[in-house]
Amino acid sequence: MEDLGRLEDLPQSYRDALSALNLVPLWPSLRSVLPPKVPARKTQATHWPYASVRPLLMQAGELTPMEKAERRVLVLANPGHGLEKMQASAAMYLGMQLLLPGEWAPSHRHTPNAVRMVVEGEGAWTTVDGEKCPMERGDLILTPTGLWHEHGHDGDEAVVWLDVLDLPLVYYMEASYVLPGERQATQPGRGDRAYARGGLLPTPVFERSSKAYPMLRYPWANAREALQSLAADRPDLEAVQITYANPETGEDAENILGFCALMLRPGQTLSLPARSVAQVFHVIEGGVSLAVEQHAFELQVADTACTPGYTAVVLRNASADEAAFVFMADEAPLHRKLGVYELR
Ligand code: 1HN
Numbered sequence: 001m002e003d004l005g006r007l008e009d010l011p012q013s014y015r016d017a018l019s020a021l022n023l024v025p026l027w028p029s030l031r032s033v034l035p036p037k038v039p040a041r042k043t044q045a046t047h048w049p050y051a052s053v054r055p056l057l058m059q060a061g062e063l064t065p066m067e068k069a070e071r072r073v074l075v076l077a078n079p080g081h082g083l084e085k086m087q088a089s090a091a092m093y094l095g096m097q098l099l100l101p102g103e104w105a106p107s108h109r110h111t112p113n114a115v116r117m118v119v120e121g122e123g124a125w126t127t128v129d130g131e132k133c134p135m136e137r138g139d140l141i142l143t144p145t146g147l148w149h150e151h152g153h154d155g156d157e158a159v160v161w162l163d164v165l166d167l168p169l170v171y172y173m174e175a176s177y178v179l180p181g182e183r184q185a186t187q188p189g190r191g192d193r194a195y196a197r198g199g200l201l202p203t204p205v206f207e208r209s210s211k212a213y214p215m216l217r218y219p220w221a222n223a224r225e226a227l228q229s230l231a232a233d234r235p236d237l238e239a240v241q242i243t244y245a246n247p248e249t250g251e252d253a254e255n256i257l258g259f260c261a262l263m264l265r266p267g268q269t270l271s272l273p274a275r276s277v278a279q280v281f282h283v284i285e286g287g288v289s290l291a292v293e294q295h296a297f298e299l300q301v302a303d304t305a306c307t308p309g310y311t312a313v314v315l316r317n318a319s320a321d322e323a324a325f326v327f328m329a330d331e332a333p334l335h336r337k338l339g340v341y342e343l344r
Contacts (some may be wrong), residue, residue, distance in 0.1 A: 004030055043089040043278050043308035044080035045295040050119070050302035057098045057160065066103045073097045073163065076304060085168070088306045089278030091331045092257060093167040098160055099124050099153045107150035107181040112170040113254045114143040117162040117282055117327050118220075119302050123155015128216045130187035135159060138220025138284045140244055140327070144213045144254055148181050162282055162304060164329045166256040191215035195247040198226070214248050220284065224325065227263035231323070239270060258332040264288065264317035264324040274312040276342040277331040281305045281315075286324025289316040310344065 007015065007028040018024065032040070057074050064072060076094035081087040088094040097116075099105060101123065116126065117140055124135040129147040133139075143149045153159055170176045194202045195215045201208060223242060231240045244259040245252060252258050258277075264270060264286070272279075281290060282304045290297045291314040292307045298318070299305060307313050309331070317324040335341035 001031075001036060004028065038310050041090075041278075041308040041310065042080040043078055043087075043306065045292045045297075045305070045307050045311070046076075046078050046080075046088075047290075047295075047297040047299070047305045048076045048094075048303065049300065050304070051300065053096055054160070054302075057096050058158065061098050061100050061158065066100075066105065071097060071105055072099070076306075078306060080308075087168040088280060089168070089308070089331065091166055091169040091334055092278060092280060092306070092329060093163070093165040094280060094304060094306070095163040095165075096160060097151075097163050098158060099151055100158055101153050101156050103153050105151040107148050107184050108178050109146055109148045109181060110178040111145055111175050112165045112167040113145045113256055114149075114163055114165045115254065115257075115259060115329075116141045116143070117164065117284075119160045119162055121155065121157050121159030123157070124151060124153040124159035124161075126151045127184050127186060129213070130184055131190055131216055132186045133190075133192075133217040135161065136220060138224070138325075138327075140218040140220075140223070140253075140259060142213060142216045142218075142253055147213065148184055150181075150184060164257060164259075164280065166254075166334070169256060169334065190217070192217040192219055192222075196222075198247075201247060209248055211248075213253075214246065215253075218244050218253075223261050227261060227325065228323075231263055231265065239272075240265065252333040254333065255337075256331075256334045258330050260328050260330075262315070262326045262328060264315060264326065266322055267317055267320045269314060269316040272313040272315065274310050274344040275330075275332070276309045276335050276340060278309045279307050279313065280329040281307070281313075282327040282329075284325040284327055286322060287318035288324050288326060289318055290314070291316075310342075 004027045073095040075086045077083040077086050078088050118135045118137050126133050128149045133141050226242050240263040283299045283301050288299045292311050297305050
């Protein structure tokens with residue numbers, strides 16, 4: 001491709017005349033907004049070891065009471081975007097949230113979609129749209145756009161979870177806002193019970209659910225069992241992987257970000273092809289080496305990492321005896337809807 005004219009090639013008087021009318025010449029910037037073959041990416045491969053995050057999160061528990069935080073979170077910020085942007089990738093936000101015994105994070109609802117992946121501790125719950133969801137390690141709990149949600153804690157140990165939101169995208173669209181609410185009344189009915197088994201849908205009086213988000217909690221016990229049973233059924237299968245889906249529609253669980261879980265067999269090395277989307281990896285069980293570009297991360301239990309789009313990722317289960325389990329989040333639903341999804 002030929003070199004295009006630079007801004008400096010233009011007379012200053014001409015540049016001033018353009019600026020005065022809020023005009024900009026395209027050609028000096030065309031290659032930067034439309035680079036050849038591969039997009040420019042600010043997202044850097046980044047590893048957040050839980051062993052380093054945890055003490056600082058616990059310290060936040062001592063330094064900042066709930067009333068002064070609303071949500072007590074340390075954001076996992078990608079240095080490639082600038083820490084102040086609070087982005088893990090172009091569309092993904094990640095945070096580690098701490099709730100202490102007896103605390104309550106007040107009810108609100110907002111336009112960004114969220115999910116929680118429970119990292120440690122027992123006794124906390126989150127009420128989403130009137131459904132009280134127990135929080136147990138490895139559970140995935142949805143807080144889709146516009147639904148009321150609040151967190152409480154009846155147990156006696158610190159509870160930590162990973163928040164994944166599409167906040168950077170919704171904020172960029174100038175569509176991010178929150179409404180404060182009252183403590184929710186809990187309604188009967190739990191999606192994780194109504195949809196307890198794959199392929200079996202509740203149909204009282206022959207009617208399917210009309211809820212946009214019929215299932216809010218995906219218990220880890222069920223996801224783990226599904227992975228093990230898939231692995232046993234398909235010894236030929238390289239990628240033992242499940243996707244968190246809306247059980248009524250079969251579509252992705254949420255509109256913008258996608259969520260799945262992987263099981264790595266003992267000693268397994270799994271190559272994930274380069275796709276257009278940035279990805280997040282969070283270890284639920286085991287130890288996993290992650291290789292991407294020039295980086296090699298040794299992920300321990302509860303560690304989180306992210307990788308930019310258009311990069312191949314190699315995962316290796318560090319144990320020769322035990323399976324490893326990884327939760328993944330990505331931007332695939334968004335890319336597919338926009339028609340820019342690619343597998344290379
Ligand atoms: C939010 O509502 C929660 O409800 C956590 O726990 C993190 C980060 C940005 C915007 C809203 C929560 C959040 C958030």
